[in-house]
Amino acid sequence: MKKFLEEFKEFALKGNVMSLAIGVIIGGAFQSLVTSFTDCFITPIINSIGGAEIGGHFQIFHTGQYIEYGAFISAVINFIIMAFVIFVIMKGINAIMDLGKKKEEAAPLTRKCPYCMGEIDIKATKCMHCTSDVPPAQE
Incomplete structure (x- = not known):
């Protein structure tokens, strides 16, 4: 109770x-x-x-x-x-x-690999498509 x-x-x-x-x-x-x-x-x-x-x-x-x-x-x-x-x-x-409320634009979650142009995660340091070392994303 x-x-x-x-x-x-x-x-x-x-x-x-x-x-x-x-x-x-x-x-x-x-x-x-x-x-x-x-x-x-x-x-x-x-x-x-x-x-x-x-x-x-x-x-x-x-x-x-x-x-x-x-x-x-x-x-x-x-x-x-x-x-x-x-x-x-x-x-x-x-x-x-x-x-x-501020109108916030959603940050992108992916970016293009500069070598093979495949979609990779924004935090990735290696491309999963071509296995190239990718420079960190510019913030």
């Missing part, structure tokens, strides 16, 4: 799990902000454009049950806003991460 608890502690305190937890908390807070923005600004603007009410509903076969199409449209708008903001944030994070 002690080993199990130690493994769980190691798993829970890893950077990935903590980052995920923080992301979920911030995402929940941001989602409520976007919902409020949609309900307070976007929905009234859409309502005023055509005179139709986006927060509406209609009754199904006079049963007292309603389809809330306005709530669905608001949820779709919320989703689009959230997806766009996350896309923009990820593009920014990727751009910042790329600034820190």
Whole structure:
């Protein structure tokens, strides 16, 4: 049981799990902000454009049950806003991460033998094709 608890502690305190937890908390807070923005600004603007009410509903076969199409449209708008903001944030994070990385060209692993022009390892001092002594590679 002690080993199990130690493994769980190691798993829970890893950077990935903590980052995920923080992301979920911030995402929940941001989602409520976007919902409020949609309900307070976007929905009234859409309502005023055509005179139709986006927060509406209609009754199904006079049963007292309603389809809330306005709530669905608001949820779709919320989703689009959230997806766009996350896309923009990820593009920014990727751009910042790329600034820190230097574009390194991969060093060649082989070179040509000056005598037989066969491919040999960059560190080779003898050609495996013609057995000539090869001068060390210039670095």
